[in-house]
Amino acid sequence: MGTRGLTKVVDRNGVTKVAQYGQWDHYPSGQGVNVLNFLLEEPKRVHKLELALDKCEFVSEDVSEILYAEYSNKYPDNEEMDRFTMVMPAFSRDTGSDILKVVYYSAGKVLLTDSSDFENDDLFCEGVYEINYQTNKFISKYGDVVAEFPLNNLPEETDYLLAFAKQEVNA
Template identity: 35%
Template sequence: MTLPPVRVRAGCKFTRATAHITQEERSMGTRHLTCVVKDGDYKVAQYGQWDGYYGGAGIDILSFLREKLNREKFLANLAQTFQPDDGQIETMNATLKAAGKSVAALYPSMSRDTGGDILELIQNTIEPIPLSLDIEFAADSLFCEYAYVVDFDKGTFEVFEGYNETPLAEGERFTFLNDKTKGKYHPVRHVKTYQLDALPTDEAFLSELEPQDEDEE
């Protein structure tokens, strides 16, 4: 039986079989979004299933930006990324079925496992890679627990948190998603902005975003 192509968020596998995720697997996930803005558009909005917290994806993204980013190379490769159409998704499904391999193995840029590592993947690629933009995931902060935005227009690295029960005020990055919310949770809220040319150390980053209580020190 041929599995039908499915247009899904970046982190998910392409076929119905991927819907069978155990409750234990779900409980281990810390879902998040990694975004890149260039020329006023979201060029990357990568859903990540695991380790979205500050000490996980946050540090990974920060470290890449601070120590590995080659701006010229990254932006050149970013311009070559593409959103696959239904025919390309169908071809990917057929390839996955024939190879008996995972999305992470064959199409890591479309895998929920990649998360913030999408930045390094884009920089190091030698051929155009497919992306699935999932910007509306930021609208439901019950599930989108963290979001990280690299804005090359503004020269900033921005950090956002979920579990937000208050509609965003005008001027917040994700205010345009206010009407996409369901239930009591609203889009992820802004926490901190860093300049790309003055990024903090890992220690400073965590101390600002995860301050310890006095009785924990």
């Protein structure tokens, strides 16, 4: 069973540009560290990701279902569905926080599904990892623990994980 969650990016105007549901590893040492390491990977990554948000476009649930149906009619076996995940990663529950790489590296429009509502699912949404350009913060929520870090002063992985350990001890 997976640890489900959300990878979210909010632009400087407060508009959600990415809200990617993920099925796997939405605990701080999983998807949280993945987001953190993505942001720390190269100088100016935080700024360049913000510029890439213009490529993001949410599509309706109807459109995403049509895309999925067209592909599964064309390629009915499971192996071909793996190919769909490669071609349209934004429509896969397996992509998780790697959606940030899709947005960052894509040359053209990035079609996305808006899973923002999943953040409010107290039963099934176990972790939310948000890059918020309006507040200039990387916000990680796991269970009842919330850790916030300035985008211009992100912690190293050890300090990031320590923030969750400290809050759990103090709770």
